[in-house]
Amino acid sequence: MRTKLIAGNWKMNIGPQKAAAFASEIKKATETSRAEVVLCVPFVDLQNVADAVKGSALRVGAQNMHFMEEGAYTGEISAPMLAEIGVGYVIVGHSERRAYFAETDETVNKKVLKAIECGIVPIICVGESLEQRDRGVTVDLVRMQTKIALGGVPGDKAEFVIAYEPIWAIGTGRTATSEQAEEVCLAIRSVLGELYCVKKAESTRILYGGSVTPENASELFSMPDIDGGLVGGASIKPTFERIVNFG
Ligand code: PGA
Numbered sequence: 001m002r003t004k005l006i007a008g009n010w011k012m013n014i015g016p017q018k019a020a021a022f023a024s025e026i027k028k029a030t031e032t033s034r035a036e037v038v039l040c041v042p043f044v045d046l047q048n049v050a051d052a053v054k055g056s057a058l059r060v061g062a063q064n065m066h067f068m069e070e071g072a073y074t075g076e077i078s079a080p081m082l083a084e085i086g087v088g089y090v091i092v093g094h095s096e097r098r099a100y101f102a103e104t105d106e107t108v109n110k111k112v113l114k115a116i117e118c119g120i121v122p123i124i125c126v127g128e129s130l131e132q133r134d135r136g137v138t139v140d141l142v143r144m145q146t147k148i149a150l151g152g153v154p155g156d157k158a159e160f161v162i163a164y165e166p167i168w169a170i171g172t173g174r175t176a177t178s179e180q181a182e183e184v185c186l187a188i189r190s191v192l193g194e195l196y197c198v199k200k201a202e203s204t205r206i207l208y209g210g211s212v213t214p215e216n217a218s219e220l221f222s223m224p225d226i227d228g229g230l231v232g233g234a235s236i237k238p239t240f241e242r243i244v245n246f247g
Contacts, residue, residue, distance in 0.1 A: 002202075002203065002204075002205050002227045003034075003035065003036050003205075003227075004034065004035035004036070004205075004221060004227055004228040005035060005036050005037075005038065005161060005205050005207060005227060005228040006033070006035045006036070006037050006038075006228045006229055006231065006243060006244055006246075007037075007038045007039075007040055007061060007089065007091070007123055007161075007163075007207065007228070007229070007230045007231065008026070008037075008038070008039045008040060008231050008235030008236070008240060009040045009063060009091060009094070009209075009230055009231065009232045009235060010039065010040065010041045010042060010045070010063075010235060010236055011063070011096070011232055011236075012042060013042075013236050014041070014042070014045065014236060015042075015044070015045070016044050016045050016047075016048050019041060019042075019045035019048050019049050019052075020048040020049060020051065020052040021052075022236075023039055023041075023048075023049045023052045023053055023058070024052050024053075025238065025241070026039060026058060026240060026241065026244065027052065027053050027056045027058045029240075029241035029244045029245060030056065030057055030058045030244055031056075031057070032245055033244045033245050035228055035244065035246075036057070036059065036228075037057070037058050037059065037244050038058070038059035038060065038061045038088065038089045039053075039058065039059070039060060039061065039235070040061035040062060040063050040089065040090075040091050040123075041060065041061070041062075041063070042063065043062065043063075043077050046060060046062065046082070046085050046087060047085055050085050050086045050087070059088045059089060060085070060086060060087050060088060060089075061087060061088060061089030061090060061091065061123070062077070062082050062087050062089070062090045062091070062120075063090070063091045063094065064077075064090070064091065064092070064094070064097060065077055065078060065079050065082055065090050065092075065111060065114070065115065065120075066078050066079075066111075067079075067107065067110035067111045067113070067114045068114075069114070078114075079114045079115050079117070079118035079120055080118055082118070082120060083118045083119055083120060087120060088120065088121060089120065089121045089122075089123055089161070090111075090115050090120050090121075090122055090123065091122075091123045091125065091163075091230070092108055092111045092112055092115065092122045092123065092124050092125065092149075093105075093108035093111070093124055093125045093126070093145075093149060094125045094165070095125060095127055095165060095167045095170060096170075099167075105144075105145055105148035105149060106148070108124065108145075108148070108149045109148055109149050109150070109151045109152070112124055112149055112150065112153060112160065113152055113153065116153060116158045116159075116160065121159050121160060121161060122160050122161070123160075123161045123162075123163050123207070123230065124146070124149045124150075124160060124161065124162050124163065125163045125165050125209070125230070126142045126145040126146055126149070126162060126163070126164060126165070126188070127142065127145075127164055127165040127166045127167055127170075127209075127210070128141050128142065128166055128167065128168075129167045129168065130167070130168035133166065133168065138166075138184060139183070139184060139187045142164065142184055142187060142188060143187060143188075143191050146162060146188055146191045146192075147191060147195065150195060155192075155195065155196030155197065155200045156196075156200075160204065161204070161205045161206070161207060162188050162192075162204065162205075162206045162207070163206075163207040163208070163209050163230040164181065164184045164185050164188060164206065164207065164208055164209070165208075165209035165210050165230060166180075166181075166184075166210050168210075169209075169210025169211050170209070170210045170211070170232065171211070171232060171233060172210075172211060173211050174210075174211060175210060175211040175212065175213070175216050175220075176208070176210055178219050178220050178222075178223050178226075181208040181220060181223065181226055182223040182224065182225055182226060185206045185208060185223070185225040185226050186224075186225040188206050188225075189201045189202075189204070189206060189225050192204055205227040205228065206225060206226065206227050207226070207227060207228045207229050207230050208220050208223075208226045208228075208229055208230070209229055209230030209231065209232070211233070212229040212230075212231045212232075212234060212243065213234050213243075214234065214239050214242035214243050214246075217229060217231075217242075217243045217246040218246045218247040221246055229243070231243055
């Protein structure tokens, strides 16, 4: 049985002064959750949130990282730096980073490898645009994104999470239907079976992301191949507690 994972992606919201208080509220809600919960917060919030959730089941994650360990990369943050704070997860290849910060499948792969090497579980984002969905290439594209992201990743030792996030559903209020999301998550699981083995495919968590709300979370998370969600807008509202304790 896979434990559900609910990852909040705060994006560029909530500064360090308010982060700890909000994280503490979510920490309380997490006590009654049957899912594992992680808050992926801005870099400047990481230490405060890590302190606030210490000793609890609530985990801390980052939203990005550089693939080099150190050096002359002004403005960047490395995986060892994140590990030092106790960060357990990192979002890699979010579509906003691919669209606005020139992230490619190749840099995603480098980041995935470095995160795993440093003991951080990457949450690897894949997903199609509306134009690609309309052209009928969704499954092919997501299969390819997944394969490139996992190049060189040893299936037996490495833990990773895949998040299927259709770009047209992110921040738009337009959620994929549970059938649409299930179809692609199942396709991702079969890629994992081809790349590794059935056991790896069956034990890896695959999330859905894109306008997840307290209203639609239960139905989405009840699908056989959807193991939780990557939640943006709804994760910075108090009602995130309802997603954490989905029915
Ligand atoms: P959303 O964002 O829930 O606001 O659609 C999801 C994401 O970007 O991870």
